[in-house]
Amino acid sequence: xxxxxxxxxxxxxxxxxxxxxxxxxxxxxxxxxxxxxxxxxxxxxxxxxxxxxxxxxxxxxxxxxxxxxxxxxxxxxxxxxxxxxxxxxxxxxxxxxxxxxxxxxxxxxxxxxxxxxxxxxxxxxxxxxxxxxxxxxxxxxxxxxxxxxxxxxxxxxxxxxxxxxxxxxxxxxxxxxxxxxxxxxxxxxxxxxxxxxxxxxxxxxxxxxxxxxxxxxxxxxxxxxxxxxxxxxxxxxxxxxxxxxxxxxxxxxxxxxxxxxxxxxxxxxxxxxxxxxxxxxxxxxxxxxxxxxxxxxxxxxxxxxxxxxxxxxxxxxxxxxxxxxxxxxxxxxx
Amino acid sequence: xxxxxxxxxxxxxxxxxxxxxxxxxxxxxxxxxxxxxxxxxxxxxxxxxxxxxxxxxxxxxxxxxxxxxxxxxxxxxxxxxxxxxxxxxxxxxxxxxxxxxxxxxxxxxxxxxxxxxxxxxxxxxxxxxxxxxxxxxxxxxxxxxxxxxxxxxxxxxxxxxxxxxxxxxxxxxxxxxxxxxxxxxxxxxxxxxxxxxxxxxxxxxxxxxxxxxxxxxxxxxxxxxxxxxxxxxxxxxxxxxxxxxxxxxxxxxxxxxxxxxxxxxxxxxxxxxxxxxxxxxxxxxxxxxx
Numbered sequence: 001x002x003x004x005x006x007x008x009x010x011x012x013x014x015x016x017x018x019x020x021x022x023x024x025x026x027x028x029x030x031x032x033x034x035x036x037x038x039x040x041x042x043x044x045x046x047x048x049x050x051x052x053x054x055x056x057x058x059x060x061x062x063x064x065x066x067x068x069x070x071x072x073x074x075x076x077x078x079x080x081x082x083x084x085x086x087x088x089x090x091x092x093x094x095x096x097x098x099x100x101x102x103x104x105x106x107x108x109x110x111x112x113x114x115x116x117x118x119x120x121x122x123x124x125x126x127x128x129x130x131x132x133x134x135x136x137x138x139x140x141x142x143x144x145x146x147x148x149x150x151x152x153x154x155x156x157x158x159x160x161x162x163x164x165x166x167x168x169x170x171x172x173x174x175x176x177x178x179x180x181x182x183x184x185x186x187x188x189x190x191x192x193x194x195x196x197x198x199x200x201x202x203x204x205x206x207x208x209x210x211x212x213x214x215x216x217x218x219x220x221x222x223x224x225x226x227x228x229x230x231x232x233x234x235x236x237x238x239x240x241x242x243x244x245x246x247x248x249x250x251x252x253x254x255x256x257x258x259x260x261x262x263x264x265x266x267x268x269x270x271x272x273x274x275x276x277x278x279x280x281x282x283x284x285x286x287x288x289x290x291x292x293x294x295x296x297x298x299x300x301x302x303x304x305x306x307x308x309x310x311x312x313x314x315x316x317x318x319x320x321x322x323x324x325x326x327x328x329x330x331x332x333x334x
Numbered sequence: 335x336x337x338x339x340x341x342x343x344x345x346x347x348x349x350x351x352x353x354x355x356x357x358x359x360x361x362x363x364x365x366x367x368x369x370x371x372x373x374x375x376x377x378x379x380x381x382x383x384x385x386x387x388x389x390x391x392x393x394x395x396x397x398x399x400x401x402x403x404x405x406x407x408x409x410x411x412x413x414x415x416x417x418x419x420x421x422x423x424x425x426x427x428x429x430x431x432x433x434x435x436x437x438x439x440x441x442x443x444x445x446x447x448x449x450x451x452x453x454x455x456x457x458x459x460x461x462x463x464x465x466x467x468x469x470x471x472x473x474x475x476x477x478x479x480x481x482x483x484x485x486x487x488x489x490x491x492x493x494x495x496x497x498x499x500x501x502x503x504x505x506x507x508x509x510x511x512x513x514x515x516x517x518x519x520x521x522x523x524x525x526x527x528x529x530x531x532x533x534x535x536x537x538x539x540x541x542x543x544x545x546x547x548x549x550x551x552x553x554x555x556x557x558x559x560x561x562x563x564x565x566x567x568x569x570x571x572x573x574x575x576x577x578x579x580x581x582x583x584x585x586x587x588x589x590x591x592x593x594x595x596x597x598x599x600x601x602x603x604x605x606x607x608x609x610x611x612x613x614x615x616x617x618x619x620x621x622x623x624x
Contacts (some may be wrong), residue, residue, distance in 0.1 A: 052521050073527035085518035089540040098536070099526035146526070 001063065002153040002186035003028045004049060009058035011044055011210075018044055019210040021058065026154075026188065026203075031180050034190045035197040035233070036207035043158055045207070046190045050079050050156050063153060073102075078147035079156040082163065084139045086131040086146075092118075093127040096145045103150070117145040120182070137168045144179070154186035161196065173199055194234055198222070206230050228329035231256045237286055239323070240297045252324035252332060259286065259300035261321035266307075269314025273297065275307045289313060363604075369597035376591035389598035398574055398582060399599075403606075406578040409493055410557040414550055416497040421504030421549065422542065428505065429512050439509075446502035450562040457495045458484070458567045488568050488576045495563050500556075504549045511545035512538070551614045558607055579603050 004026040011019040019041045026032050034042040047053040049060060051072035059068045067075050078099070086095050096117055100110040118124045121141040131139055140160060147155055157176070161169045177200050180187055191197055197204050198218045206213040206221065206229070214226045218234075225231035231239050239256045247255035263269065264287065273291035280303065287299045287307060297315060307313060324332040373385045393399060428439055445453065461468050462483035470480035483491040515538065523533050561580045564570060570577035570585060577585070583603065587596030 050525060052524070072521075072525045077525070079522070079525050081518045081522055083516065083518050085516065085522035087519060087523075087537060087540075089543075090536075098523070098528075102523075102527040102529075102532060146522075150526070 001028050003063060004154060004186065004188070005059075005061040006049070007059045007061065009045075009048065009060060010056050011041070011048060011053065012056045017210065019048075022210075022212055024205065024212065024215070026186060028186055029184050031177075031187045031189065031200060031202045032205060033197040033201035033203070034188065034205050034207055035194055036192065036213075037233070038192055040207045041210040042190045042192075042207045046079075046156050046158055046188060049188065050077055051075050076150075076153040077156055078150050078152040079158065080140075080143045080147050080160045082159045084131075084143040084160075084163075086139060086142055088131055091128050091130055092123060092134070092142050092145075095131065095142055096123075096149055099146060099150045113149045114145075117149045120148070120179070121145050136164050137172060140164065140172055141175075144176070148179075148183065152185070154188060157187065157189040159191055160189075161191070162193075169196075176200065195236060198234065204234075206233060208233075224331065225256075225323065226331050228254055228256070228325050231323055231325070231331075237298050237300065242294055242297075244294075246294050247324075250322065250324055253327045254325040254329065256323035256325065257297075257317040257321065259298040261318045262297060262299045263316045263318070264289075264299045264301050264305065265314045265316070266311075267314065269316040271297070271315045271317075273313060273315060275309060275311045275313055278307055278309070287313075289315060291315060366597045366600050369593055370601050372594045372597075374592075374594035374597075376593060385594070389594045390602070393586075393595055393598045393602060398577065399579075401574045402577045402579050402582040405489060405574075405576060406558065406580075408489060409496065409560060409578055410554055412490075412493040413497045413500060413557050414553060416493070417500045417504040417553065418546060418549060420497070420501050421508045422539075422546075424501070424505040425508040425512050426538075428509055442505055443502045445499055446506075448499070450499060450560075451566055453499055454495055454563040454566045457491075457498070462491060484568050485572060488572060492560075492563055492567065492576050495567070496557065496560055499563075500553055503553070507545050507549050508542055511542045515541050547618045551618055554610060554614060555607075558603075558610065579606070 006022055006024040008021045008023060009019065010017065010021045022045065034045060036042050044053060048055055051067070051070060051074075055068055059066055061067065062075055062077070087098065090098065093114055096114045097110050100113060105113075114127075115124070118127055121144060123138070123141055123145060126134060126138060126142075131142065134142065143160070160176075161172050164172060173196060176187075176189075180200075189196075189200065201218055203215065204218055204221055205215050208229050214221060214230045221230060221234045225234060225239075228241065232241060235258055237259050239258045240262070242255040242257070243253065247253060271291045271294055273289040273294075276288040276290055276296070278288070279286040283303050285301050285303055285305050287301065287305075289297050289299055291297050299315060322334075324334070326332055370389050371384055371386060372382050373388070374382050424442060428435070428442065432438075448456075459466070464470050464480050464482040464485075467480075467483075469483070473480040481487070519537060520533060523537055528536065559580050560578060561584065564576055564578065564581050565584075568576040570581045579599070580603070583596050583599040586592050586599055
């Protein structure tokens with residue numbers, strides 16, 4: 001009911017190739033997240049799937065039908081935009097009803113569907129308001145409401161949470177995940193925030209400069225990144241990447257170890273270093289340590305660990321959790 | 335630092351400008367009001383005397399007044415209709431990316447910089463002239479009888495000239511409104527299955543409604559006092575067919591030398607303009623609240 005296949009899809013503006021050639025399979029009911037730094041082509045890719053951007057080459061197949069040159073409305077997808085793109089002069093009701101009205105459905109059917117959507121999204125009390133009178137989170141929900149009433153084959157989300165504050169973003173993340181479990185519809189979600197990707201996705205697609213770096217479940221990417229880029233991008237705080245002598249000892253050009261896989265001790269360990277900035281989050285503590293001959297290492301330890309600026313500490317990476325990369329940045333299997 | 339002293343100083347510094355503007359407005363208004371109650375004819379100097387509302391009575395019962403009122407409304411309404419609809423269409427065309435867009439935009443705006451007398455003369459002698467005009471030549475080359483614009487369709491001709499002058503203004507304001515429309519809204523509507531016409535009526539037009547009311551308000555203010563175009567083309571004729579209130583007052587004062595009657599007409603025009611302004615401001619206020 002909502003499988004999307006990209007076959008050798010490419011996009012270039014003039015002579016600049018934004019997306020070289022991409023093959024991707026999105027299975028029905030999956031929550032797929034495109035993640036990557038800004039300018040990596042993830043939004044362009046989403047807009048190509050939506051039909052708002054023409055393909056330079058390749059095919060987009062939705063439910064077995066080639067939709068590469070079909071108009072956006074005919075593809076049976078709906079999209080939630082970064083700016084929400086609500087119609088400012090229509091009420092919330094008008095906004096949610098708009099796609100149904102354009103579809104030519106009769107008043108009673110529209111009314112029922114709008115009320116149902118409002119119910120799911122807790123918007124029942126706001127149906128008469130205009131978008132300008134709503135908070136950011138409510139606007140977001142209206143945009144989602146407008147997307148779900150059409151009962152699309154798949155939802156496309158274009159960085160929908162980036163305009164919200166941190167607390168609200170956490171809430172909306174849960175709400176969207178909840179919605180996915182309720183509706184069981186395919187969702188494609190674009191973000192530059194790896195936390196959103198890790199927490200929501202069934203499958204993460206990591207993009208860099210228009211290329212797919214790795215596709216996999218969140219924990220796959222976390223445990224076995226295929227290359228340095230994915231290793232550095234997935235996980236927060238970032239994985240420590242060590243080059244030089246210490247890496248050469250392990251037969252690698254780059255050595256990666258996550259902050260949570262480094263043990264810190266005041267008395268003994270493999271590396272000796274000086275404590276720099278310490279960030280106390282309460283539950284965790286991030287300690288930035290300058291290690292002699294290795295460089296800056298971030299360590300994640302429990303919230304009760306306390307150190308002072310300039311103090312001597314010893315670090316020990318867990319040998320089993322080391323990631324080794326070759327000269328091309330590709331992972332070397334252990 | 336809005337302390338008491340700075341506020342007092344600010345008022346003092348502003349007062350010359352404010353007082354000058356106030357005098358600029360109040361002196362002519364009071365003098366007109368004063369003249370309107372006098373018998374004051376330039377052909378009979380020295381016989382000025384107070385005659386109460388007699389000037390008003392004559393002006394308002396003059397059959398020419400109602401013809402002029404009708405002509406004024408036709409002129410304002412017709413011009414607004416042409417400029418608003420034409421302006422919307424032109425703005426949409428100019429909003430599309432095409433080669434030479436900058437030059438075309440400049441050309442479209444050009445008529446606004448031509449002064450009314452000149453543009454009326456150009457239209458009269460080069461375009462609408464029944465013998466030498468471009469329109470007549472076009473009509474003849476298709477084998478039709480040329481139209482004698484100012485004799486057969488005098489008011490419509492005036493409306494056409496005035497609309498030509500004001501179309502650039504409307505286009506400019508509406509184009510800027512159009513450019514401020516969020517592109518994602520249009521894309522969202524596209525995904526929602528709205529065709530080009532639905533997008534225009536449900537998104538573009540409501541988005542432009544504020545700009546449209548501004549265009550209507552500003553143009554109405556200026557169109558109520560159209561004068562030069564009439565003076566250099568038809569002189570209010572044939573008969574009274576192109577006489578508007580402004581031209582009627584001019585005729586009263588400078589063709590019949592009746593300063594008192596013209597002043598009464600001027601005051602009537604001011605009252606009429608205020609009635610129009612009252613409704614327009616309410617309309618705009620409603621639109622701006624949203």
